Amino acid sequence: MVWDAGLGRLPHELTPAWDWTGPTSGEQATFDSGVLTIRSVSNVNDNVYFSQSGMNLSVPNNVWVETSVRFVSGTSNQPSRAPVCFGVTTKSSVGNGLWITKDRIFVMTGLWTTGQSADVDTDDAFHTYRIEVDGTNSGSSLRVYYDGALTLTGTTFSDTAANGSEPRVYWGDGTKYEGGVSEWKYVAHNASAFTGVWLTCRTVPTGVQVAWSTAAYGFVLQSKTNLLVQTLWEDDPSTPSVADHEKFVDFNTNDSRFFRLRGP
Numbered sequence: 177m178v179w180d181a182g183l184g185r186l187p188h189e190l191t192p193a194w195d196w197t198g199p200t201s202g203e204q205a206t207f208d209s210g211v212l213t214i215r216s217v218s219n220v221n222d223n224v225y226f227s228q229s230g231m232n233l234s235v236p237n238n239v240w241v242e243t244s245v246r247f248v249s250g251t252s253n254q255p256s257r258a259p260v261c262f263g264v265t266t267k268s269s270v271g272n273g274l275w276i277t278k279d280r281i282f283v284m285t286g287l288w289t290t291g292q293s294a295d296v297d298t299d300d301a302f303h304t305y306r307i308e309v310d311g312t313n314s315g316s317s318l319r320v321y322y323d324g325a326l327t328l329t330g331t332t333f334s335d336t337a338a339n340g341s342e343p344r345v346y347w348g349d350g351t352k353y354e355g356g357v358s359e360w361k362y363v364a365h366n367a368s369a370f371t372g373v374w375l376t377c378r379t380v381p382t383g384v385q386v387a388w389s390t391a392a393y394g395f396v397l398q399s400k401t402n403l404l405v406q407t408l409w410e411d412d413p414s415t416p417s418v419a420d421h422e423k424f425v426d427f428n429t430n431d432s433r434f435f436r437l438r439g440p
Contacts, residue, residue: 178362215357223349235312240308240309242306247260248299251356259349262346270333279298293328304324306320
């Protein structure tokens with residue numbers, strides 16, 4: 177599942193949708209210069225984040241969540257919280273996430289206890305952060321990659337107050353103790369209950385092959401209003417799938433649609 181700011185649509189406007197918690201007074205999620213900007217305040221009612229759970233989610237044993245985000249500004253009131261976070265709940269009460277503040281990232285070992293941390297740039301530029309978890313039970317190994325480099329390790333832990341009561345993927349400002357501004361380019365994960373891919377029509381030359389994020393899919397633009405959708409195999413992305421995986425669809429420029437693709 178990929179949400180991309182290039183779609184020009186808020187995550188809760190898509191199908192399958194992300195649930196939106198917020199906004200209250202002073203909080204908002206808006207598009208600015210091609211990125212999604214989340215602004216939040218630090219008070220008891222402050223939470224503005226997106227999540228997927230319930231029938232939209234099916235968490236595998238080896239789950240990953242990845243995002244490109246820039247910390248812009250924020251408060252620093254509670255050592256075990258930060259204005260930017262994303263993470264995964266693998267089963268009821270079990271999970272972990274990555275917290276991002278000014279030039280520091282960290283994971284948790286419990287509701288109020290921090291685990292490993294690293295001093296890295298978070299505000300000068302966008303960076304790619306990726307969480308990988310091996311297993312769904314409490315104590316499962318967790319790895320955090322920063323721009324492709326392994327940077328932190330940890331484990332999942334069990335705490336309903338921290339992780340919620342059902343499996344979920346979440347991102348944004350998920351704490352009432354901190355507030356701030358963050359910019360997001362995309363969020364992707366492999367825990368979607370749907371088999372398919374988001375495609376967006378762009379005005380590019382006819383016949384140009386366009387790769388779609390990190391998913392094993394692609395599309396060839398036939399004209400500005402017609403796309404040939406093809407499944408591409410991960411082990412050989414240059415080889416199209418069999419003919420019955422192909423479909424012509426009509427698009428308008430900047431339209432986006434979700435396709436449930438048939439299996440091999």
